[in-house]
Amino acid sequence: MSTATRSRICPRTGLYLVPARGQDGWRVAQERYTRSGGILAVGVNEHVGPLPADVPDRRGRFDTIGRTVYFADRARTAFAEVLQDFRGARVALQADADAIGMSVNEYIANIRDQATANGREQPWAVSVEWQMNRCLHRVAMPARGWWVQIDHKATLNRLGLDLAEPLRQAGVPLLTLSGTTGENRAVTTLLSQHVRSQVLFDGSLPLGIQFTSKTGYGTCWAWWDRRADDGLMPGMNDPKTIEDLNVDGEAFRAVTTDWKLDVLPGKPRY
Template identity: 40%
Template sequence: MTASVAEPGTRRICQDTGLALVAGPVSSFRIARESYGALAPRPREASDDPANWSRYDTLGRTIYSSADRVTAFMELLASYRTDINAERRALQPAADAMGMSLDAYWADIVAEWDESGNMKASWLPRVFREGRALYTLEYPEGWWIDASATETIAAIHDLFSGPWPTRDGDSDKPLTLADLTGDDRILTTVIASAIREHVQLDDGTLPLGIQFLSKHGRPADGSGLCWAYWMRQVDSGLDEPATVIKTEPIVDNDPAYIAAQKFCKIKSR
């Protein structure tokens, strides 16, 4: 169906569902492997484990992008920070044996690895940059569901009754913003799937996807907004209306890339 034309950023409440909506089109940034491109995510299958999916994935294809470059890099680099922190914590017994604090022991190891040119510790390999590109996307006109709105949280309760599946089992607890933006992929993907499969808006259109705030916050020069876009047309065998309007290499002196590395306390060669 054809979306109602509205000024981008226009907000309203859907009269049929109660969901809070934000109008597109949206121009945003997405980092992806060049071998796949910006518009070719791996489709999710019914046999997959949703615990390994991204936050608002559903059956079919979903892509994610961010309103500003720093947030785009943060969304990608944060997982490397998690890996590094896990490696760091694993050294606690060795630090105890040496009679040192973990911070001091880790600092010594990082200094030694850096001096020898080792790619471990807080370093990202060069292939990280060389294998990816920063894409500017433009989505079609339509409405996004605002995951941060009070109205959306209330509407989800009204639209989908019964306990929600979570990684800890079924739950009757009221949903909160923390649930919608949290890391429980069993819960968030079920909510996304219910909206994608069962919601039609009051103008007869289907929501493009979900707008949400990055869990890494809002950088000084950006909004921290992100979008999960459901590729309904491609999943139905049609042409994709979203377009790539710019492709840029990831260079080591990109201010946004440098800022994200500082926030994540990692470096790149």
């Protein structure tokens, strides 16, 4: 546990710091990665800020150069983060139904009938394959160090000053909360790389970024795996798996119910 356990503005960097408390974290991850590399297995990111024109943008919101692993404060938060594409497909049904003059319920029933007849799934359904390919992990989060709260006014004010010109070039003349919650990875990765490079008041380096899930379900952390980036084995303060759970549980069903997502046996998709 940090010797100074209250949140504070760092007198050295101006960033708002939240102490690590060793609480449980949650991650939904594909087993093809975690089976061989453990809970911290992720790809290595090579770009921050704007990408070269020929490079597709698959970065997480607060990726830096190296490895960034994302965790949530609750299982429901973790599922809300990873099920957003399904939610988008479900929400889009209203516009599609309006375009052909049907109610959304009629439109959904029509697609379900066609899917059943053709042995396929509706696009907004979460298949058994999706579930079987993933696992819900309960994780012990770091007990020492500091998270930088990216959506605190002190952090926004400091980053807006430190990165005024790069942000202006990225189309953000004034940094606000929308800059940290939006989909512009050229901006969010620029912010996170700057935060990662800071040395805090006690001489330590930030663990990563704490942020509010834009789904409204809770808090998330973007943790930077500095030891793996340096070619070292995991340390005592790194996140560690407590238990692995099947995806189809209370938290998964709560989010799919909230978002009106069907959970179906796996068949070929459209």
